[in-house]
Amino acid sequence: MYERLKHLRSPLFIFFLVLLIVNDFFLKAAFHNSFTGKLSDFSGLFIFSIFWSAIFPKHKLSVFITTAILFVFWKSEHSSGIIQFLKPYFGIARTVDPSDLIALPMLLFAWLYIKRDSPTATGTMLKTQFSTYFIGSIAIFSFCATSQPRYIQFFEQPQYVLLKNPTIRYLNAHDELKLYKRDSLLAVKINYLYIRRPERNDDYNKNRSVENLDLTVLRLLADSASLIPPGKISLLTLNTDQGIDSLRFNGGRLDGVFTRTKGGKTIIEGFYKMGLEDSIWTIRDTLGDDKIIQTFVNGEATQVKRYSGDKIKSTSTINTRADSIFNTYIQLAVLILCMAGISYFLYTNYRKARPEHFKLRLLWGLLLCFVAPFFVWLFYIGILLLLMNYSQDIFETIAAGIFIFIVVCPLMFVVVFLIKLRRSIDIFLYCLLFALACSAWTMYTTIEALSK
Structure with missing residues (x-):
C-alpha cells in the first residue's frame, strides 16, 4: 500500500505542498495580487492530481482528466450555481478568471513526474507509514487552506455621525474617519473600524458596530466634542470625494432619507433608521444604466437585485444571523453523522479482527500516542476551513493545539494499549474521529455565541 504512495514523500511533491501553504497563508496576505493567485493554481494542480492518483493508483488517467475538467469548470461561470448552493454551508468562493487556465500544463508535468521511475522508500515500515500519514494530512489541510481575515469592519453603505462643539484642529488625523466641520457641528464619515474578532462577518455583526457608533467615534477623536441628544433633527449637505451627500440626522445618528448625487445624477438612495439601513436601497452606476436594489430589514440585507436598464439580471438572497445559526446546525449535524459512520466502521473492524x-x-505505541494529537489538530483545522468556520488567530490556534493534545493523548493511550488497534487504517480513523469531535464542539460553541 505504501509503495503506491511513494510520490507523496518525494521532494518535488513536498516542495509544491510547502509552496502552496506558504502562499495561501503568507504571500497572499502580504501581496494579494494575480501572481500569488496563479501560484496557488500551479502548486495546487500539481499536488492535487498526484495525491488522488496515489489514492486511486488504478485510475490515474481518470484522476488527471477529471482534475482538468473540474478545474476548467471551477474557473468558469457555469459553476456559479453550485457555488451559490454550497456557499452557505462550506463558505466556497472563487474568482472567475480565464487566465487561470494557464496552470493546466502543470497536470502534464505532474503526469510525467509520476510516470518516471523513482526509488523505493527505505526505512522501517512504521516510519514509512508515519511519514505518509503526516504528508497526506498536510496535503488535505492545504486543500482546505485559505488566507486569514483581517478584523476590520467596513461599511457598504455610507455611515456618518454628528457631534457638536468640536475643538479638533486637524481634520485628517484619522485614516478610518473623514471629518467635515460645519460651524458648531462636526459630521464624521466612518470609512472603517478596527474591531474585535467577530463570530461572523455579517450584517448582524455590523449592526453591533453601528449600535453605539457615535460613542465609538467620540472615543477615537479624544476630543471635547459632545453628543447630540435624540430628537434634534439636523439636515446637512456634504461635498465628498464620492459625491454630494444629503443627510438627515436624529440627534447624532442618521435617520431618514439618504441620497448621494454625482454629476447631477442620483447614484445612491436609501433610508436609515437610527443608523441602520432599512427598507429599499438603490445604487446606480455612474456611467451606465445598471443599478442594484437592496432590501434591508433592521440593518440586515435580505435580498439583492441587479438590473441592466429596466431588465433584471440576477436576484440573490442573503443570509441573516438567523440563517447563519440554522446553517451551523446543519454543519453540526453533518459532523455528528460523520462521527457515527466512523465509529461504526471502527466497531466493525474491531469485531472482525478480534x-x-x-x-x-511499545516504543512506537508510545510515540503514536504523543504524535497522534498533532494529526488530530491538523484535521481539526482542515475541517473548520472546509466549513468556513476557521477564524482563530495565532494564539487561539496554539491554544486549540494544546487543548487537543491534553484531551487526545490520554484517549490514544486507551485506544493503543487497552482497546488495541485492529488494522493500520484505524490510526487514521481514530485521528479523524477525534478531529470531528473537536470540530463538533467548536460548532456547538459557535451556535451558542451566535445565539447571544
Missing part, C-alpha cells in the same frame, strides 16, 4: 490486533512495539 482477538487479532495490529502489532505495535
Whole structure:
C-alpha cells in the first residue's frame, strides 16, 4: 500500500505542498495580487492530481482528466450555481478568471513526474507509514487552506455621525474617519473600524458596530466634542470625494432619507433608521444604466437585485444571523453523522479482527500516542476551513493545539494499549474521529455565541 504512495514523500511533491501553504497563508496576505493567485493554481494542480492518483493508483488517467475538467469548470461561470448552493454551508468562493487556465500544463508535468521511475522508500515500515500519514494530512489541510481575515469592519453603505462643539484642529488625523466641520457641528464619515474578532462577518455583526457608533467615534477623536441628544433633527449637505451627500440626522445618528448625487445624477438612495439601513436601497452606476436594489430589514440585507436598464439580471438572497445559526446546525449535524459512520466502521473492524490486533512495539505505541494529537489538530483545522468556520488567530490556534493534545493523548493511550488497534487504517480513523469531535464542539460553541 505504501509503495503506491511513494510520490507523496518525494521532494518535488513536498516542495509544491510547502509552496502552496506558504502562499495561501503568507504571500497572499502580504501581496494579494494575480501572481500569488496563479501560484496557488500551479502548486495546487500539481499536488492535487498526484495525491488522488496515489489514492486511486488504478485510475490515474481518470484522476488527471477529471482534475482538468473540474478545474476548467471551477474557473468558469457555469459553476456559479453550485457555488451559490454550497456557499452557505462550506463558505466556497472563487474568482472567475480565464487566465487561470494557464496552470493546466502543470497536470502534464505532474503526469510525467509520476510516470518516471523513482526509488523505493527505505526505512522501517512504521516510519514509512508515519511519514505518509503526516504528508497526506498536510496535503488535505492545504486543500482546505485559505488566507486569514483581517478584523476590520467596513461599511457598504455610507455611515456618518454628528457631534457638536468640536475643538479638533486637524481634520485628517484619522485614516478610518473623514471629518467635515460645519460651524458648531462636526459630521464624521466612518470609512472603517478596527474591531474585535467577530463570530461572523455579517450584517448582524455590523449592526453591533453601528449600535453605539457615535460613542465609538467620540472615543477615537479624544476630543471635547459632545453628543447630540435624540430628537434634534439636523439636515446637512456634504461635498465628498464620492459625491454630494444629503443627510438627515436624529440627534447624532442618521435617520431618514439618504441620497448621494454625482454629476447631477442620483447614484445612491436609501433610508436609515437610527443608523441602520432599512427598507429599499438603490445604487446606480455612474456611467451606465445598471443599478442594484437592496432590501434591508433592521440593518440586515435580505435580498439583492441587479438590473441592466429596466431588465433584471440576477436576484440573490442573503443570509441573516438567523440563517447563519440554522446553517451551523446543519454543519453540526453533518459532523455528528460523520462521527457515527466512523465509529461504526471502527466497531466493525474491531469485531472482525478480534482477538487479532495490529502489532505495535511499545516504543512506537508510545510515540503514536504523543504524535497522534498533532494529526488530530491538523484535521481539526482542515475541517473548520472546509466549513468556513476557521477564524482563530495565532494564539487561539496554539491554544486549540494544546487543548487537543491534553484531551487526545490520554484517549490514544486507551485506544493503543487497552482497546488495541485492529488494522493500520484505524490510526487514521481514530485521528479523524477525534478531529470531528473537536470540530463538533467548536460548532456547538459557535451556535451558542451566535445565539447571544
